[in-house]
Amino acid sequence: MLKKGKQKDRQKQKADELRERQRVVAEIARQETARLEEERIEQERREAQEVATRKAEENNWRKGFLTHTWRILNRCQKDLTIIKEKKSQTRQFNWQMRTDGLPNTLSIPELNAFRTRWKDVSDSAEPTIERVIERYPEAVRVVTDIDDLLSDLEEMSEEKLNMLIRLRFQIAKLLTDEVDLLTIMLLQDISLFYDEEKGKSSLEIVEEEFSIGLGVENIFNEDAQIQLHSFERIGVFATFPTYLVNKKIPFVLRIFWQKRSHQWDMPRVNEVKTWPTISQSVSLDEMLKVILTENPPIAPKPKESSALDIELFLLVGGVIIIDLFELLDQPKRSKYYTVTVVKEMNRPVKSSFSSDYTPLPPPDPRADPEDIEKELKLHEKEMDRVLISITIKLSKSILWLEAPKIVQWDFAEKAWKMTGVWDTRFKEPDSGNAASVTFRLEKGAVIQAAIQRRTNLPLTSWTLKPIAPKTQAKRTDKDGKDEKEDGEAEDDAPKKWMGGGGGAFGDEMIGMSSDSEDEEEEVLIDEEELQNGPPAAYLSIIGAVVTLDIDLEGNETCLRNAKNGPDIILEDLFMKKMTATQLIETLRSRGLEIAPSPAVRRSMDELPKKHSSVELHSYKGIALAAASRRFTFAWSRWNFNAGNRNMVLQVQGPEGVKGGQHQLIHISPEQCKYLACTEVSQALDLETIQEKTEPKADILNLLMDDANEQTTEKIKNAPADFVETLYTLLASVAPLSTS
Known part of the structure; x- marks a missing residue:
């Protein structure tokens, strides 16, 4: 028993000694780890201090040079402030002292008075072609002046800004309303612009700021079916779907081409401030900070959308409004008298025609070529049956470096959409002829041509x-030889x-x-x-x-x-x-x-x-x-x-x-x-x-x-x-x- 007790004591003593050695080793390891961690922290601190010192020295070195640049730019900025102030005063003076009868763009009351006078004239007398031709450029000029003011605003209250934007749209809409009134008046009696050569009623008005075309189905000959309406002076040709023609319902095609300053132009408020400029005053420290600021991370590409990305596309050539009108009772003429049926609301209204076209599935590329051709002809026939085909001669003053994309205005979302336009085909200019684009629509629409902004990139x-x-x-x-004035002597x-x-x-x-x-x-x-x-x-x-x-x-x-x-x-x-x-x-x-x-x-x-x-x-x-x-x-x-x-x-x-x-x-x-x-x-x-x-x-x-x-x-x-x-x-x- 005594031996067993001593043996247990020795074992316990050895275990205690082992634990003590392990504790000592662990403590030494902990102290070593702490020492290394302290050294690491101290090393990082020294390195960070060295980096900060080096960075401060580099920044001081940069500042020494940038001071020259900053002083020159600061002097230019002061000069620009004076130049811009004089320019602003000149603009205000020209608007206030204008003698063309148009309102001062800075005056909300004068703009309101212009809009009211315009509406009073429109409401008091029937529109005429001469009146539209005379008044249209005036409203375009007013809208253009408002756009110029909005793009380069100075101090202006938010209330006045909102009123100015609202007036801009209201005056731009007056242009569309005036042409609508003219269309209604003209369609009361389409015989007044009946074209015997074409065998149908057709009218074209071509001005610098706008063009109007009216093409009316021939109601004087019940057996005639007119499917193609050509406005050669305007440069628009329309083919109606056979489905609509076979109904033999009198209808009117109207083309209204607005070249600029229309209601679908979005005002670019303070756009001038988004242009690159040296006039923005910054301190020397801010200049240095900007230079050293890294580029922001590249944002992911947006998901595909039917809306046109205005940042990536240019809208060119103005908007074309394509409308279909239903034609109501016309005056009946005899040798001795004319009978005009007068009804309440006896005026043409826009047609509700819409085809809701669903494209057929594409042909199997592995099929026989003859079968593919037959299927493509079926596609063509189906589009002829239900879609309006439009061909537009594109302006020679615009560079059509690629096929334009035709987009239409979505009134609900107030955006340009790429949907609803089918079978777009582009014909490049040749032998002096203008380029043209042909496309199909499901219904009347407000359309415009869009071109990619990247066309001329990269620079070589x-x-x-x-x-x-x-x-x-x-x-x-x-x-x-020098082109010198008479008697001018040579100098050495x-x-x-x-x-x-x-x-x-x-x-x-x-x-x-x-x-x-x-x-x-x-x-x-x-x-x-x-x-x-x-x-x-x-x-x-x-x-x-x-x-x-x-x-x-x-x-x-x-x-x-x-x-x-x-x-x-x-x-x-x-x-x-x-x-x-x-x-x-x-x-x-x-x-x-x-x-x-x-x-x-x-x-x-x-x-x-x-x-x-x-x-x-x-x-x-x-x-x-x-x-x-x-x-x-x-x-x-x-x-x-x-x-x-x-x-x-x-x-x-x-x-x-x-x-x-x-x-x-x-x-x-x-x-x-x-x-x-x-x-x-x-x-x-x-x-x-x-x-x-x-x-x-x-x-x-x-x-x-x-x-x-x-x-x-x-x-x-x-x-x-x-x-x-x-x-x-x-x-x-x-x-x-x-x-």
Whole structure:
């Protein structure tokens, strides 16, 4: 028993010793873990402190350079404030002192009085064609003025804004109501516009702002069946479904084409504030924060919808209202008298015809070709039976670079829809004939043509060059001689040639030539003018389909040349002075988008995705540098594959600025630098910088670093209106992310 007790005590003692050793080992391990954790935390703290210190040093380094940019922009912003105030005062004065009899757009009472007078005239007398032709442009002008005011609002109460929008729609609707009244009056006696040659009653009114066409089934010959109505002057041809024709019910087709300022145009409130501008004042810290802000995550693509995405499509050509009217009793004429049946509500009403078409299933592609052809003919026959076929000759003033999409207005959802339009076929222009589109409708509708905004993307090249101001440049004749005024003497001042508006520094840059340059007039300018003249620039944009050459001077731009392949287009716009935004909007109305929105760019995988805030800041620097008329900028083939945070472009400076050679500039959120590689190098090297150069915070400071004093002074005193115009155009076109 004693031995067993001692043995148990020894076992217990050993167990206690083992537990103690385990506790000690665990405690040592815990202390070691705690020590390592403390060291890790301390290391992370030191690293974070080093990163913060390095970041603060980098930010201070950036601020040192950005201060120059910020001061120049701040001075431009103050100048722009004065310019915009004068522009606003001029606009208000012109509206208040207008002598055309139209209301002051800023006055709600005057707009209300205009609407009331219009309605009083409409209610007091039957409409006539002459009255509609006379009054229609007046209302269009008023609606256009309201749109201009809404797009560039100053301080205005929400109540007044809502009243202005409501009045805009009410006045626009007066146009439709006036034409409805005219239609009702004309259809009281269709014999007044009976066309003996066509054997039916047909009327066409074609004006600059609108067109009206009326085609009436021949009720004077009961055996005649008219299925095709052609409005050749308007350019619309309609074929009625056999189902409707066989009913032998007299009906009327009305085509009402509104070219602009109609009630289906959505007012773009304060749109001017959405355009890129340098006028928004920011502090130096805010400027730095914006530059370092990363791009937001790309939103997922929206689900398929029948509604037209206005961000991705342009609506062009105005709206066409296609209506069917039922025709009631007509006057009965004899040799000696006319009998008119007068009834309450004896007026034509819109037909309730609607086919509710369901397309047949497509033929089996594995079937015999003859069977497929037979089935397709059955499809065609079914559509002929129940659908209205419309053919429209498309305007020659609009660029139909692809087949348009025909959309119709949904009155319930107040949106343009892609449903209800069948069998759309596009015929390209040929032999001088206009393009045309044919489609089928289930019923009367309000339709419009839509074109993709991405048609001219991606850009294949772009160039920005200094040119001689229009006020100073001397155009040369075909023999290369100056066009001088009579008695003007030759001077001996040194001159430089600027072929096609660019190339002030000799050889063209690689990849910077425009197809149109050889056909442009040459500009001969004095060296003194190059040094001291006001800034002017030339922007060439070579797109996927269309090439544009644009001149800029002061706050104005003008289209110098436009080509679609070998064909010159848009000639009526050449050399017309416009603001940058007016030029963009005018080109949009012609079916060409040169300022794609971020939504358009995101929808295209073939476009590079760049750091947007750095890109916009770089355009400010380019615009300021261009004001010196000493730099040329252009597309680089390396830009596309440089990466999302990197942008690469070519720059050519004057002699003395990097020797006037072609340089590659690399722009990133961290810095901007000259690269050692060139446009013709075998590979792009973003790390090796050019000898005797140092990175700077942005492109403006990089360009100013080696510029002479005169060039630097020109940049510091750059005219605000020119910088604003060029920046708006560059930031809208976004050549660094669309090429």
